[in-house]
Amino acid sequence: MRFSVALVLSALALTRPRLALGATDAASSAQFASAKALITGHRSTNIFPNIPGQPPLPSPSQAATGGLNTSNIQGDILIGMKKNQELFFFFEINNPALFKAVLGEFIEPFITTTTQLLNVDTQPIVALNVAFTQIGLTTLNVTDNLNDTKFTNGQLVDVPNLGDPGTTNWVPQFTQDNIHGLFLIASDQLQFVDAAVTVIEFLFGSSMTEIYSLQGNVRPGNETGHEHFGFLDGISQPAVTGFGTPLPGQAIVDPGIILLGEEGDTQIRPSWATDGAFLAFRQLKQLVPEFDQYVEDNAPVVENLTVQEWTDLFGARMVGRWKSGAPVDLNPLFDNPAQGANAQENNNFNFTHPGFNFTTDQFHCPFDAHIRKTHPRADLNAPTHFIVRAGIPYGPEVSAQEAASSTTTTERGLAFVAYQSQIANGFAFLQQKWANNPNFIFNKNDTDPGFDPIIGANMGQERFMTGMDIDNFNVTINLPFDFVVSRGGSYLFSPSISALKTVIAA
Numbered sequence: 001m002r003f004s005v006a007l008v009l010s011a012l013a014l015t016r017p018r019l020a021l022g023a024t025d026a027a028s029s030a031q032f033a034s035a036k037a038l039i040t041g042h043r044s045t046n047i048f049p050n051i052p053g054q055p056p057l058p059s060p061s062q063a064a065t066g067g068l069n070t071s072n073i074q075g076d077i078l079i080g081m082k083k084n085q086e087l088f089f090f091f092e093i094n095n096p097a098l099f100k101a102v103l104g105e106f107i108e109p110f111i112t113t114t115t116q117l118l119n120v121d122t123q124p125i126v127a128l129n130v131a132f133t134q135i136g137l138t139t140l141n142v143t144d145n146l147n148d149t150k151f152t153n154g155q156l157v158d159v160p161n162l163g164d165p166g167t168t169n170w171v172p173q174f175t176q177d178n179i180h181g182l183f184l185i186a187s188d189q190l191q192f193v194d195a196a197v198t199v200i201e202f203l204f205g206s207s208m209t210e211i212y213s214l215q216g217n218v219r220p221g222n223e224t225g226h227e228h229f230g231f232l233d234g235i236s237q238p239a240v241t242g243f244g245t246p247l248p249g250q251a252i253v254d255p256g257i258i259l260l261g262e263e264g265d266t267q268i269r270p271s272w273a274t275d276g277a278f279l280a281f282r283q284l285k286q287l288v289p290e291f292d293q294y295v296e297d298n299a300p301v302v303e304n305l306t307v308q309e310w311t312d313l314f315g316a317r318m319v320g321r322w323k324s325g326a327p328v329d330l331n332p333l334f335d336n337p338a339q340g341a342n343a344q345e346n347n348n349f350n351f352t353h354p355g356f357n358f359t360t361d362q363f364h365c366p367f368d369a370h371i372r373k374t375h376p377r378a379d380l381n382a383p384t385h386f387i388v389r390a391g392i393p394y395g396p397e398v399s400a401q402e403a404a405s406s407t408t409t410t411e412r413g414l415a416f417v418a419y420q421s422q423i424a425n426g427f428a429f430l431q432q433k434w435a436n437n438p439n440f441i442f443n444k445n446d447t448d449p450g451f452d453p454i455i456g457a458n459m460g461q462e463r464f465m466t467g468m469d470i471d472n473f474n475v476t477i478n479l480p481f482d483f484v485v486s487r488g489g490s491y492l493f494s495p496s497i498s499a500l501k502t503v504i505a506a
Contacts, residue, residue: 163457
């Protein structure tokens with residue numbers, strides 16, 4: 001289908017009378033034409049940054065023989081955390097009929113599939129996906145039950161289960177009920193993202209209103225792929241059966257753990273929901289100067305190590321990885337940057353070691369380290385509690401003044417995105433049942449290991465952790481405040497391409 005600007009403009013005329021093409025309209029049309037030209041066509045360079053240590057994407061031929069219809073799956077769902085620039089554009093639908101009409105013409109030229117992203121020759125200038133809240137689907141008269149209570153009720157209702165201290169710290173727009181959908185707009189340059197916004201706003205016009213937006217950006221230089229605390233991110237993605245070849249130690253999950261209607265999805269869904277996924281979005285503010293100061297002030301002294309070495313070790317044990325991405329389980333005293341950058345090695349562990357008692361061994365990795373709390377591997381072997389993470393950092397680098405004062409003055413953090421087929425078994429489970437649960441991990445000699453020190457939350461109250469002192473695992477260390485502060489979020493559904501065409505825009 002060729003994109004018909006004339007059809008869309010005639011649809012816009014239904015609600016925006018155009019008596020004459022005045023200067024403002026001419027300027028707007030010129031801006032649209034320029035922006036559309038900027039993002040039209042395919043690229044010669046990869047849209048994704050090269051981040052050693054993150055699992056590589058499958059080749060188009062591998063994906064084609066894997067059994068999944070990657071041409072029907074929106075590109076962000078299986079790709080994961082591989083972006084340079086990404087804008088999260090939340091909107092309200094004002095005119096459902098007009099919105100549907102524009103969306104129907106918008107899908108084929110602009111909404112990006114997984115297949116497109118696997119080959120530089122087919123990658124668009126801008127990768128653009130769309131998702132809808134339950135209120136948004138209802139507004140569009142899509143009323144089938146997707147059979148996910150958390151999605152139906154929305155994230156605001158889920159606040160007591162997520163450990164947030166109410167909505168005190170939430171962005172106000174997330175506390176209202178007028179977010180109907182989200183455009184995810186990603187590219188390798190900010191100018192292309194901005195151009196895509198111009199195209200969206202011009203074409204959809206008065207059919208929708210922007211409610212809130214958040215600009216994400218990969219960190220610069222050697223910090224590319226690292227979140228703001230400095231640790232390489234996006235390493236422990238699961239391998240989805242039918243999408244690529246698993247790496248050593250990588251968890252293998254049925255596609256229905258991520259995609260609705262596929263093998264492994266145990267819920268009853270409307271047929272059109274197949275190949276869609278639920279999107280959990282969270283804006284997570286990171287108090288980086290305060291975290292750095294806490295690590296420096298509280299790092300246990302370790303004999304035969306320098307102050308810097310035992311400080312780095314403390315931070316690494318809190319996360320479960322060194323900043324390079326190397327797991328502490330394989331490198332319990334010193335970083336191994338070469339291993340951190342090697343996707344064949346940096347996940348090849350499961351917390352078991354010959355000669356060490358699995359119920360007591362915290363020398364290799366604390367029971368409550370972040371990566372162990374959220375992916376317990378041999379501790380539990382839970383095949384259903386997996387997500388594909390597709391977030392990106394937001395905000396500027398820490399300034400010299402912030403570092404000197406150990407105080408955050410400009411917000412930065414992670415635009416967290418998780419895809420799954422059941423929110424209650426995916427993101428919400430990981431946050432509530434594992435990260436926020438001081439009794440987990442179970443079946444260890446330490447019956448109260450503590451909270452996940454990075455993302456664990458206790459409704460704003462003090463937390464604690466154990467196992468961090470490599471010379472005395474019974475020492476309890478208090479966490480007087482949260483290093484990661486929830487600024488709110490939303491639960492959405494990312495439909496398949498066929499669902500967008502035949503149901504959402506119909």
